[in-house]
Amino acid sequence: MDIEQLQQFLKVAELGNFTRAAEVLSISQPALSRSIARLEEELGQPLFERQSRKVVLTDAGNLLQSRAHRIVSLVEDTKAEICDDGESGRVRLGAIPTIAPFFLPEMLSPFAEAFPKAHLTVQEDTTDNLLRRCQQGEIDVAILALPITAKHLEIEPLFEEELLLVLPTEHPLCEKKQIKLADVEPYPFVLLDEAHCLSDNIVTFCRHRSFNPISVERTSQLATVQELVSMNHGVSMIPAMAKNLDTSPRRVYRSLAGTKPTRKIAMTWNPYRFQCKLLERFKEHIRAFSQAYGL
Incomplete structure (x- = not known):
């Protein structure tokens, strides 16, 4: 067996599907199947149980998975x-979808100019998947929102940012000089689906103030939330970093009066993996850049 075979085996084990694993690995499915078959032949044991729409690990596969992670x-x-x-090398960065398109481009550009020999890759995913990838060494550092519950990971808060109320331009609340949370209570909310932690931040903030927001629509993209608000489907709360890039005249952003909803942004990494000098410099760059954000 070789390292490439183990990496391919791990990707199939992670996704539970040869077709999806082949797409991620950028190889053909027959080539991937042959590679796994050779591995099974060498070990003399089946590693996967083939089911109708997925594959699951056998006992031998579970053992190899734990060892393969350590070997790779x-x-x-x-x-x-x-x-x-x-100066050179690879840094694999992960970020949640409500951060990646708004925070990363401006943050990554000066680092790329300062370290032209560095190869930066970005993976956008949900919090749970990013934490798992950090633990398994698939990414070097992730930027996400607190709270985070994870074992064996270092977590460092970076900054806090306000969540702004977003309304369609013709909404009656736009005429108020100050908007309190109680003013928003009668209106339906458009939120991200449950896989995104931003919705948890919003709902938790409201519930702590005896207000349970009624969600009429859920979507997987923050841009879709903004567009649905523009179409008068409801109101929502949007991170300040997203508002800063929104030039549409069809939406109005307002800061709530009184205690404001916020989220705390942090970075996390696996301290048990080797921390190369380039990665340490990249983390320092994230810290310095983050000082320009927040309340």
Whole structure:
């Protein structure tokens, strides 16, 4: 067996599907199937139980998965440590969808200019998936919103930002000089679906003030939330970083009077993986850039 085979095996085990794994790995499904078959032949044990729409790990597969994670991580860390000049190498960054398109472009650009030999890759995913990928060494650092519950990860708060009320331009609340949370209570909300932590932030803030927002529509994209608000489907709360990039005249953003809804942004990484000099410099860049954000 070789490292590439183990990486392919891990991706199939993660996704439970040969077709999706082949797409992610950028190889053909027959090639991936042959690779796994050779691995099973060498070990003399089936690694997957083939079901109608998915594959699941056998006992032998579960054992190999735990060992393969350690083997692949050890090889990658060894390569990184030997080649660690602080200028070149790969940094794999993860971010949740309500941060990635608004915070990352402006943050990544100066780092790329300062370190032209560095190769930065970005993975946008939900909080649970990013935490798992950090733990398994698939990404080096992730930027997401608190609270975070994860074992064996270092978590460092970066800044706090306000969540702004967003309304269609003709909404009656636009005429008020100050908008309180009680003023919003009669109106339906458009929220992200339950996989996104932003909705939890909004609902938790409201419930702590004896107000349970009624969600009439849920979507997977923040841009869709904004468009549905423009179409008068409801109101919502949007991170300030998203509002700063919104030039549409069809929406109005207002800061709530009194205690304001906020979210805390943090970065997380696996301290048990080798921390190369380039990664340490990248984390310092994130810290410095983050000082320009927040309340």
